[in-house]
Amino acid sequence: MAKAKPSSSAAAPAPPATVHSALVTYSSMLALLSLCPPFVILLWYTMVHADGSVVRTYEHLRDHGVLEGLKTIWPMPTMVAWKIIFGFGLFEAVLQLLLPGKRFEGPISPAGNVPVYKANGLQAYAVTLITYISLWWFGIFNPAIVYDHLGEIYSALVFGSFVFCIFLYIKGHVAPSSTDSGSSGNAIIDFYWGMELYPRIGKYFDIKVFTNCRFGMMSWAVLAVTYCIKQYEMNGEVADSMLVNTALMLIYITKFFWWESGYWCTMDIAHDRAGFYICWGCLVWVPSIYTSPGMYLVNHPVNLGPQLALSILLAGILCIYINYDCDRQRQEFRRTNGKCSVWGKAPSKIVASYQTTKGDTKTSLLLTSGWWGLSRHFHYVPEILSAFFWTVPALFSHFLPYFYVVFLTILLFDRAKRDDDRCSSKKLISRILVTHSAVNISLINNLTSYLRSHRYAKYWKMYCNKVPYRVIPGIY
DSSP: OOEEOTTSOOOOOOOOOOOSOHHHHHHHHHHHHHHHHHHHHHHHHHHHHSTTOHHHHHHHHHHHOHHHHHHHHOOOOOHHHHHHHHHHHHHHHHHHHHSOOEEEEOOOOTTSEEOEEEEOHHHHHHHHHHHHHHHHHTTSOOTHHHHHTHHHHHHHHHHHHHHHHHHHHHHHHHOOSSSSBOOOSOHHHHHHHOSBSSOEETTTEEHHIIIIIIIIIHHHHHHHHHHHHHHHHHHSSOOHHHHHHHHHHHHHHHHHHHTHHHHTTSHHHHTSOSSIIIIIIIIIIIIIIITHHHHHHHHSOOOOOHHHHHHHHHHHHHHHHHHHHHHHHHHHHHHTTTOSOBTTBOOOEEEEEEEOTTSOEEEEEEEOSGGGGTOTTTTHHHHHHHHHHHHGGGTTSOSGGGHHHHHHHHHHHHHHHHHHHHHSHHHHHHHHHHHOTTSOHHHHHHHHHHHHHTOOHHHHHHHHHHSOOSSSTTTO
């Protein structure tokens, strides 16, 4: 569990912060809570049973009525689906707990805790893929079964993960794992954004590492392989479009697990709490939406030809590498306290000093050269392009395979805005005071005290002046 850092304040934590108006916040939360579950099923149905055509799915709903049409589409969870989910989840949980790994300490939390992790994601990833492919190769388990029961699996995940989020909500109220927990005073916000920053079961089983990394990202890789095997069993061969799609996805996921400890320092883990937004999203949205280009290609093989296939593959690898190098560059800059080389010369930086609640003066370094001199969140650009390149092998017969690219773009642009607003303390305080009309006043006071003691506003303004673009250099 997260350990307390002796030199840090143990003040009560801040409630989940939002960066939009109250109307937008509540409307978006209710819309996502109600629309995301049926969308997962509709996407699966369209990809697998409607030839990838949104028009055909629309006509079905129009002819039968939305509710009745959705009812006929929606498969009920089966025992096979539950066995696959629990078998996979238990396997990954055991690997998370038992595989060896280096000790890694995450960033200090608002309540003064330092989460401690065991960095064994890459080992778990290798064991998972080797085991899965071996089970197929030796005839012990056919991955095509997963594809054949995919709708039932998604249905089970939709309901099961919702129940799991209710468990997280109750746990946050009655048995939080650390002092980094608290209520906003609004049940919808608490359920959606989460109650705890670092929930754990026992001392060592970190729930967010499991949901985000070991179930969500790992299931992405497993399903990518599943789609490839299913196409092979259907057609006796794997189209070059599927090979490019699968290769790029696996390279990207390999990069993720290679860099997993870095992910533990990002907004998803260090700032976003464990609620519907993060945990349901990783348990359901990732294995369904993120894998959807491959799901489409199973029944729609495209023969790209060697030249086009190789061009797409190399372009995708380049984007994945740039995405990795962006993160590596910033990590190296922070690890060496700015005493490193960035693109062959000393890095340009801003040294931000601030006072803690105890009156201690601290410094924080903001990198303003290399990739991070192009825009404040430039690493999102190659990530979006990577998604495009593992989707484009489907070509352009249907729009739906590109939904993931559109979704990812919206997600990352919104995340960039949330991150910028979080770093601009004055703006963040004012937005929270406007949005959380029912929030406990003591939590607001603690949040205000925390942000004022870590006032970056002046330095953040300097940083924004030096690196004026948020995501796309020269445009936005």
